[in-house]
Amino acid sequence: MTQLAPLDLTPDLLAAAAESKAWPFEEAKKIIKRYEKSGLPETVLFETGYGPSGLPHIGTFGEVARTTMVRHAFRILTEDKVKTRLLCFSDDMDGMRKIPDNVPDRAALEPYLHMPLTVVPNPFGGDYESFGHHNNAMLRRFLDTFGFDYEFASATDYYKSGRFDEVLLRAVEKYDAIMKVMLPTLGEERQATYSPFLPISPKSGRVLYVPMKAVDAKAGTVTFDDEDGTETTLPVTGGAVKLQWKPDFGMRWAALGVDFEMFGKDHQTNAVIYDRICVILGGRAPEHFVYELFLDENGQKISKSKGNGLTIDEWLTYAPTESLALYMFQRPRQAKKLYFDVIPKAVDEYYAFLSAYQRQDWKERLGNPVWHIHSGNPPAIDLPVSFALLLNLVSASNAQNKDVLWGFISRYAPGVTAATHPELDRLTGYAIRYFDDFVKPSKVYRAADAVEREALTALSDALGALPADADGEAIQNAALNVARKVERYQDHAKRSPEGGPGVSVAFFQMIYQVLIGQERGPRFGSFSALYGIGETRALIERALAGKLAAA
Template structure:
């Protein structure tokens, strides 16, 4: 993921660039200047209590954008690593709603996720292993440069032992940080250490009877009432999730981690624990949460919102990356209806990139999406226009759609416009699943019918090769002469009567693509509903 800026001027522009990945990268540059570290470590976290969702991908994609900006700002001279850390030793506190036969998992509550049987079948050793594999599969599909890390492996292998022993020695200091954040009832039983029961294998939320810093052990009451003493090392315990954040930062010497707004109030706790354990808290970036179609936070266990695979069924990976880049500090609905806009916006940004000055190129989302090397793509037809073409033609046959496209421009073929051909595939699938089921045609009222007839006749008087602007002028003229006020009511009538939807494309461009003769037939079909 290296970038090789060509001139010092390019570096100077990057130093002043306002795009948020550069703002975050500059913080990391200053951090390393203070610490003297020769490698920058980026981290993202994943809780495998459910299948990976787009929010998980977004965290890796956004961190990768910051990482690339850091490479540019340092002239690609400072090595970096990105660790994707899975908290798969966490106990399963509730059964996810979106797994096969959820009732069968109830007996495994509070076991570490890597000890819960895999409800999906297959060769994976556990529910946690399965979900980790799904995460890696998707990240690999996108070509992310990362190192996967498992909490189970890190705790059990001893990679955290040194800091865990330090936590035993700093137990009272950690408790002073944690107790004020808890209610009275929780304070009475709280411990930052969660022992793994030697008898049941469950993650226990129990108070400590003793913490022996010298021996590196904890003593607690097991589920059957027996007293147990175990070392804090070797995977016999894990830390509560808030102390675990700070411990991991200290153990790995993390320089940057972003997290959702739901973590924001806890960030000072993570920082203080990291410092107590001898680390230096990393730079943070807090992003807003994604919402489903009802405005509720998306959740892995609920399975609401969009899955990774669902987005990629209907649109390109690049459009998803654009969604992640844009306004990360603003809450956004993550549902099917946001897809068309992001597809078209991506190609608009791509088209603008080639004509922009270098300083503007660094602000363009496609520069960050493509790690400084956006492709050159000719996209003559928008995704929204293709959706309307499918809708108007009432055909989901690719060859029919390409017939309209070739009538518009005989030189265009799937072979010389592979990106457009890919978009046609997406449009057909999206229309079939999300547009067609909701299409509702209505009959025109008397004024609308008169205007539609006038438009039908006016189109007949135009030359067959009239361009979209000429056609649009006629649409405006007829709407004004018919007395539509505001004029958008005229366009709304066109969409509802002719396309069975409330919104649509720039109508002149649509007619140019669909063809004047076909458009006149479409108008006659609409008039016949009256």
């Protein structure tokens, strides 16, 4: 766990923060308003929840990243005079209701269905004592890598250690009030057997969904029939019993005094239930932020148990963590697809925002995602080559290692090396991995038709007439001049600087389809300047000779 850095609270920053409409500031202002009558407390508690029924996915990370952004905005608005805590809570005492699709040996877990996740053996091997412990560790590993300041909490530990005992005893006393909230939300059949208490069978170890035969508020116990029909009485304290997930939300908020928690849209209809139960148990419901869900490439909700969509590790194989944080910051109330194709755009957008930050005033900076991603201290990074350009450079050069790429980069930008630009060096590694795994398998070169062959020949000649060190703008203009003379590529809805027709995007689409084997690419002039005019002409020659399409 990292420690929160001290804040540099300048008058300009504080003034801009008070007026900022960025969503983390809007949420932080709700927390301040929560205490406008009583005054701010000594400590404000932010919480995120995690269900470790499967390996952590990006949505889980998103909750922590976004909550951290709200926490930082709150610190700014309160001039860091109020202590804050971020508690990452794992519901690892839940029963394993189904076996995840993405575990190594599903059959080995079948005997442990409905047992608490911290009792289920770890199917991944290693030193972790259970499936729940393993998945908790996977979450903490990434949160630590990213540098979040947080405290991790385990439901199993909290229940068994007695941290929830006081509120659980209150739940026994308020049993009828809780049932009055829950029963109208259930179907007739479920109403007949529902109980907010889930006893853990002393005999089988399974979490039981059974009706209560008796609830004794004075003794703090519940009585039920175990799986073998034996009438059994258990205390609600000490981890012998847990709560159903909806009452558990409200109980946890009441027990811990949570001030802020965000959750996905799938919880939105239940939020009023969580709130009411929290109040019944003597607490005050926290401020909420409801975000839209992530979807896979087919538009389906990402599920930990299905393993669809991206995992945290998969994103970080192909892109820096900051690009992932940017994806979390942008439009949190809008559903977004989360699969491999979104990565390159997220990478380049992150560096574009980072570049813009240094030129902005405080009002603009507080609306810039990088201010929130880096908790107010974005680094100053010079990136002379975009990620999209690197990907196309790998594609054109068939580079298998970073040395090949650096040969092109150093010629394109003299003095730029891996030592002087370590961030760019990091991106070259990502670009090679991304190309090998996602671009290369789907590359489809096509042969040029007669019109395209003539246009490409003219393009090669135009490039040959340029100085060897011509910049991207000169190369782009030369390409445009070629395209304007080809009727197919004239766009009469646009005008050229000379007053003639503009150039259709179909011209550059053709270039990338024929020369790179892809549907789209970055600005041609920038690519050719990086790759080299001679190399670009050689690429055209190979395409016209049919070597690319044949390969």
